[in-house]
Amino acid sequence: MTALGAEVNGLLEELPGEVAALDAVAARFRRATLNVGVIGKARQGKSRLIQSLTGLTDQEVPTSDGGFCTGVTSVLRHEEGVPTQAQVYFHSERSFLREVIAPYYAELGLGPAPTTLERFAGPLPPEPSGETSVEGSRYNHLVQYHTALPEYRRYLGMASPHLVSPHEIRRFVAQSDEHDQQRYHTFRAVRYVRITTHFAHQDWTGLSLIDLPGLGDSNLQDAQRIVAALKDEIDVVVFLRRPDPLGDGIDTSDYQLYDHVQEGLPDTGLDRCSFLVINRCSGPKGDNSANARKMAEQWLPASRFTVAEAHIADCSQPDDVAGAMDRVLDYLLAHLDDLDNLYLAVRSEKAAELHERLTHVMARAERLADLAQPTEIWFLPFTSLFKQTHGQLAHALAALVRELSDERDLTDGLLADAVDTVLEAAERDPAHATPDELVARAAAEDGLSMAYGKYLNESRARLSRRFLECDVALHARTAEMQQRVADVLRGPGSLGGLSTAQDGREFLLQVAARVPRVREDGGSEIRYALQLLADFQLSYRGMLQHRVRACLDGLHADTPTMPFPHQPGPTVQQVREMLEVAYNEALYTCRSELYKALADPSAAIFSIVEEFYDRVIPSAGVEEEWLVFYQDIRAEIWPGRFAALAEDAAHLRRWSESVAAVTTLAASTVPVALVETSEEAAA
Template sequence: MTGSAVFGGSTSISLRPARRLSYGGRLGGDPAITAMLWGHGAGAPVGRTRVHGLRKGGGSSVSDIKESLDAVLRRRREHLPVVDEQMERWTRIRQLARELRDATRSAGAAGPQGPAHAALDSLDTEAIERAVQDCLDVLAGVRSRVGRNTVNIGVSGRARNGKSTVLQSLSGLDDQQIPSGRGQPVTAVRSRIYHSATDRGALLTMHTERSFLREVIAPYHAELGLDPAPGDLSAFALYDYPPPADAAGKADQPRLAPMLARVREAQEALGTYRHCLTGEVRTVDLSDIREWVAYPEGGAAPPVKRPYLAVRDAAITCAFPIDEVTALGLVDMPGLGELVPEAEAHHLDGLRNDVDFVIVVKRPTDTNAMWAEEDARALQLIASVCTVADVRDFTMILVNTGMCLPENIRALEDDLTQRLNGNEEHRGYWVVLEDGADRDVVRDRVLRPVLEHLATALPRMDEAVIADAIAVCRERTDAIATELAAWTAVLRTLAVPTSAEQTINRAERLREEVAASLQAWVDTLKARAADDFDDTEFLERVAEVHDDVRSWALDGFGEGAEAWRERALNRLRVDRASLPFASTELNRVRVEMARRFAAVDDVLTQRREDYWAGLVDALGSKLALLVRDASHDADVVRPQGYLQALARVLHDAYDPCPVLAGTLDSALDVRLDYHTRVLPHLRRALGVLLPEPDDPAGADGPTTLLAVPRTAEGAELLLERITQLARQAAYDAQAVLAREPATAAQALFAYGEQFEDSFVRSEQSEVEFRRLVGQFQDRMWPSDGAGAQAVTVQVRRVRGLVAELRRLIDDVDPRHPAAEGSRR
């Protein structure tokens, strides 16, 4: 059997509680496992009789006991690698289970509710996590057991029954190290005492400020209803605790008032231990250990020092008074029944993690000579942690007879024999009657019989613990495999597109959206190019420019009629002819009129800007996100700058989209200005202002009109005739410009139609849209983590986690049926 098989596999789907090994029976596990673990069969438990505390059938030598217990410890450590391997595996499974829970919740929170959400909501991640935690808990218990280098015996019991006295007798220590006394309880800190022939001292693990507040003070607040508990030491120091008399109502005051007194004592003494809350491990001489583990003696002068409050754990090392003792540890528990919050929880923690056997001390005094409810509760606490071994195999009741009246001793013995054990000598609790203060008696009649018993019983109990861990892990493994199979079946019903499919779908939707938007935009361009469409703004601008040119001509071409006539007369006299001046003036008027009519260019430029703005809107919001990072550039705000930036993005992408980018470049080459579109037609209208035709001999020209007398009357006539020609040219130019809106609209419609055709339907358009989405979809769908697409992403994540969990669960035991099913 391999190491993995010891703690893995599955034989049942039920989640039963851990089995209890009844005293007097055989281990309910596989004998082969027993033989593998210990090298021998599971022997029958040892029977016991009570003869003044001596166990019948004893007599093993000290050396034999030591050799047997040392062998137990060696065999325990052989299991460590297997346990560690399994804990590592289950820790990984727990991590994946938590990731599965988070992924499922994320999918449930993403996008609108749909079939995927309903399917995921039907899956129970908590069942898997609980099963995994069960395995980790049971394995942690096994590791705590097999990882120890000592056999540990706990000494427990109610306060004032001589528990500390018994510990002194077992360990050889005295009141300075293990305090005992009369009246109030004295043990304040759980201590562990280890045998060493050479070392003598104590290691104290101190609380941190945080652990002190969480583990010591917070339980008081919870019990007293004083929430919230202080979050730091300053808040604790200033907390206004009520007086004990006000702790609670009448019914609870007897229980809660002492607790309130304890927490007030801790507050008042804070200055005496605050500096110790460092979390460090400090070494203390045994002569100084008392104040660190015991309550202060009564009558101490204030301020009372309470350094024990800063101690989280105490480990004492000394030489025990027994020859050739094995690696032995004693665990000193605070007394049961103390009014300290969670004291019994700490007691149980000690039993689970540190103890192989428990000696429960009971002292028959005048008021304590009967087996009481508190004593029964002590055994119940012990039984609650002995989940696989009978508590009677795990426990001794030591009746501490020292300085007790014989009648009280007999009364307690009769009570234990007749009522607790029911006169079942071989099946009841192991009861020993001895003086706990007599070290020789405790050594020979308590400790040695216990060690002799453990030499035989520990292999049996260890085997039971390990077999139970195997069974629990197998059952939880099967339950998890069943749950994951159900998950797999549900997830198979969810059609989740692959990443490539998602990219293709997005590219197709984007192309469709852009095509629809561009077509709507082109339809508006087409409507403007219709015969019945009037560009009122452009026509008004043409009329405005025409009026300006006409007024300029009527005003003596900008210099006044009188000044013009005077200048004309002077030139006529100088040239002794009218034609040179008239030709020069016609040329000047023609050039100036062409310049002035260029004022309509602002409307044409606006038409081009409107065209680009409409194109930007038609491209849609998704493509706009590609130039979002360039929004700090003021030029991008303008339509032309935006289109240039978008073209650069497509050109410079690591997978360029040259066709789409080139189409954008072409859209920027829209020629709709005055000089390109209007001036060629306008020049023909201004031809009436030429001084003479290109072929003067073959056509009539204005020459005869320009020949006037060289007098004032001739200058007047020349002005009239040139003005008339200018007005005619202006009229013709206005007629030419009136036709331009339809021409410009036709041009823009053609530009737009060509763009839409090239951008959406070119041979490479479909490929480049996919390429575009493939590399920019994170920018074009930036918020999709909370949208519908997130559901598909998360479902894929859930599916991957389930598959990985199934592989890990199958690997726990390769023979598991789920493994074969998954391979099939």
């Protein structure tokens, strides 16, 4: 059983991952755009290439002749005839600490990562001794996040997306201004940016470019962003490389970048969905054209840096870049079906493997379940305890129903207090318009009659909102009922050992979750009744709103209590008095109507508890359900009587839960997800 249990747990861990992988493939087929990720080390001309493709400038796609420039991932999408705009998505405090800061603590061995910004703002752990130059550089990056926190902290948790104009984009994505004279830190709070624009090359409708930060720095986030973006967003990769005119080759840093990308696309060979653009240019160091040709013709073929195609282009020249990208897109159009089929083949193979393993495990599990039945040694003392406890439970629930029956015609004190509080507040503060406000509104609304109708409607809305405060009293009454039932189950029902929850509703839900499968269809009258009681809720909208709304008809512009007299027209003071009369009449009607409903909560509470009792005590077959339930939990609620069986019972329960979970996943999740994904691919 132990070995089989380990295998079941292993499958449980694998299945959600496989479902997520299927979802990712399905999302790829659902996406309306082809997403091209532009990836390269820093200072290779990546931003120049994107500028040439899109027609954007340094303000939207930052470049720099100095250090690292791009700080966050940008997704650029072409839309015909739209002005350039950007949506900025910020980190929450939690995602910032978990995704940005925690990896530094883990990588550098600094101990537990901070869980709040206040803790991160405190002193950093000391720099580890004996670190390498790379580790020291990474610690310096953490120091920069720490030191600059006051400059970007206000953006963490800001509502997303945050719309910005083209001239503001650089401040959110770049590490410095266009002259490298002013440092920016806002990018540290940004997860990613989506830019919509009209690409200069109009034939690329349906194309999105993903600009990732340049790799080569010791910033942990850059490599992580590459992998995350590949898994979630990128369909095709375009590597960018600018050879050094003084001497170059495919080196270790190129392979590191390639491996990061391969980590994000493990299911397809990069030789089928990636391309290399070799940036040919002239600069202070000279013309690199010769080494660009060597890279394409000699160095690349001799390396393990394998791509579908390599093209040479001057990234500062739009026509040159457009030509290279056209060849990339021509290749994709010719091979896209093959790539799609490859994605599906990988997932189908994995799904078939999991299904075969699941079938084998389930066959063994069913045989083991047949052998794992309890012995008869405990049955007679258990039967005696069950009869005693079930009798106590039935008697206590019946007594509770009788108490509630006696109370069902009584005024609910909590609701009565709440209604009086609302009516007194509404009477004390009616918020009627002053004569001056009426004059101004009449001028704005083209006459006193229009102003009168608008004020009536506003009074109705204002008064209606006040009664929402009754929800608090009604919810409290519901909670009190659930607590009373929970106390019966804890005490006379001996079920207190199943849950430590103090809240009545939570206790009911936790007990319901423990009710075993007692019928062939998996249903249970006891579980249903517990969930029904836990989900029951008295509310203003369900009990009182229909009464209140009927009392507010006189505050409606179409059916006013005081119709607007047109001949002769009323004065401003008369209109104000008409508003007061209509409002006071509505208040009076509300008071009269709601006082009739003050016993309704008591009646509703009695009804739901009586229904609960009917389902769990006198219903046909329900005593047998209780017997099975108590048999399953006997070692937990009577540990003194069944202590020797407690551990075995817990193991058997965990085993049954694991087998049930695997059965559910095997029968539905993987096959359904695979079928849906295949259908989307076919479409």
